[in-house]
Amino acid sequence: GSTTDRITILEKIPPVANPLAKDPAAIASNINYHAHYSPHFSPYKFEPEQAFYATAESVRDQLIKQWNDTYCHYHKVNPKQTYYLSMEYLQGRALTNAVGNLDVQDAYADALKQLGYALEEITEQEKDAALGNGGIGRLASCFLDSMATLSLPAWGYGLRYRYGLFKQLMTKTGQEEIAEDWLEKFSPWEIPRHDVVFPIRFFGQVEVNPNGSRKWIGGEVIQAVAYDVPIPGYKTKNTNSLRLWEAKARAEDFNLFEFNDGKYESAALLHSRAQQAKSNATEDGKLLRLEQQYFLCSASLQDIITRFKERLDGKDKIMWSEFPSKVAVQLNDTHPTLSIPELMRLLMDDEGLGWDEAWDITNRTIAYTNHTVLPEALEKWSQTVMWKLLPRHMEIIEEIDKRFIKMIQSTKPELEGKISDLLILDNNPQKPVVRMANLCVVSAHTVNGVAQLHSDILKAELFSDYVKVWRTKFQNKTNGITPRRWLKFCNPELSSIITKWLKTDQWVNNLDLLVNLRQFADSSVLQAEWESAKLASKQRLAHYVLQVTGVSIDPNSLFDIQIKRIHEYKRQLMNILGAVYRYKKLKEMSPEERKKTTPRTIMIGGKAFATYTNAKRIVKLVSDVGAVVNTDPEVNSFLKVIFVPNYNVSVAEVLIPGSELSQHISTAGMEASGTSNMKFALNGCLIIGTLDGANVEIREEIGQENFFLFGATADEVPRLRKEREQGLFKPDPRFEEAKQFIKSGAFGSYDYNPLLDSLEGNSGFGRGDYFLVGYDFPSYMDAQARVDEAYKDRKKWTKMSILSTAGSGKFSSDRTIGQYAKEIWKIDECRLP
């Protein structure tokens, strides 16, 4: 309807500020209340955007009620509580998830209908909250959902970045980054806590008191203010908190900022990612990142200690030894490592504890998760920078290191020769650094990897010498994904079929129940329903692709998807080389031969880090290949190649349900886990992949006959790399042909040589093909040929698809979080009555 129509509708409905409205009419009144009395926009407009904000605020009021009740309940029971510290969260949109978890989806849909809107139209208005880059951030968000759903006393802590992950625009030159100001209008989901404020110091010096105690003074102090995002659980009233810290300067601190030399600006911009992206390669950018990390750690630990004291309730003496039985801190990768010296500092310098007691508490409180073995992702901070920014923390780190060596020398003399690798401080005079992963392993009570293979590699390689010191410190916690967002809400068609066949919707919080689908995998009735659900999702996906790229794709072709950050180890380059080869062969075929092939639509999406040149070249290559293939009338009904722009959580929610084949093709040993592989498998999409990360376990669960496997295994990789480098390896003709075709200019005149040269052995321009694309290419192409054959037998394919979903139960983040709770955090559920 028109604006006037909408206003007329609003005038007929009384605005009511009832935060607990449950029936559609009352909800409509409540939405109308927000449209009228919310200060954010005038009541004379009720366009989709205003309708979204009014709806979100109405839902948020319901969340706040539960959030408060949960807070009070935890306060009263005072259970041991987990704090998940992460520099990244990829929350995506919140509205569908909130109404779904509150179980008011239908009521809100009805209410909006009364107001002239469809719920789906309104949910589309929301911007993604993208406070992160990739896997690690999305994992943190899935974990929050499971912690609430399991009614666990567990909160997240993060940063309230002003800018989310950049928006990716595709232009003639490839990827362009645009700042994404996700808070431009405001976020309806956050609740500012003006009373939760902590001072955060930077720079300054250490003062030694006559009694020998030390105190960090001077420097600059900025304020951390809390913003809480309520996290509702599914089928529980428990609503946990994601507390995001915002940097604020207080008037009285202004003189500390040294306005004139630009320091104020950098402090004020503490949370500006655009700034970070621009200067990331420079020392400035690095310093900002370190400041952000410390800001998160210090604010969160001060908050945790404050809550610990508050909940002591009546006991006048603080029993610090009880701290680890009330508090568990999980470090999401090394980014929040400074929590370790910060907790030591707070306990010793502010609370007056001695080293041994503070160390014991810190060790029993903190656990660390490793998410990568890539050397370039293992954080190392310059000691010079650290001494300037955090002088007291550096003293503490030095002391931890000293005591650690002493312990090794007295208890593990056989490791004497390994000490230089085990040390936290790398004192190489050229570039002295702090090795953050070492600090974590030495200090934390538990260290875990994120898939079995990855955890085994950590024990056998990266941390092998530490294993000799602490045998029981190392664990595995295979990642998981939330079945709410990644099946129930994003794929309603398939969800209702599953519920119908299982005769229960219990699978939504007991995903293991999906195995019961196995008995029906041969049923032609289920298969027909399954196929029609898949087709509906494919049509929605085709519509989306048309909207964002202008290219129309055929829902009857095989939908083949690879979506993830663009990285050489993830080998999008192998995928596109395969597409190029396929295109060339199609061109060479007769029209009759072409008709016998399996039509495919290859979709690739993902963001390249702004300064990662080769990743950006890959993006450019994919879009150039698409431009040629998609407009080639001879073949474009048999092959399309699409670069899906601006991949993010909401885009994934459209792509994954519509996928039939997905590619998880990293060089074995390099992808710690992967989590989108789990989302695809859960949605009945078959996987072509290597024995890497969680692929190994997915294949075990769904059956090897339902997985298209290829490629070298992790233990073969080092030897193959050596051979490849030395030129001992003879490339497959198909590999040479695909590269040659690109070089011939078939896809335009852009200079792809730097990219193609990276695939050569070490002679000439070659850079050794470190990621073994050349070695794995032939087995990859063979696996693709098996895919083409399998797709021709649709009954068999659908059965494989059903078995894929049926075998995905293990990959619920409820299972993962249950294991963290029991085996690392030692916390119990604390369910609201």
Ligand code: AZC
């Ligand atoms: C990712 C890993 O690359 C991915 O394999 C894993 O599934 C995910 O974490 C969650 O565990 N890592 C990151 O996103 N970032 C870093 C620094 O490792």
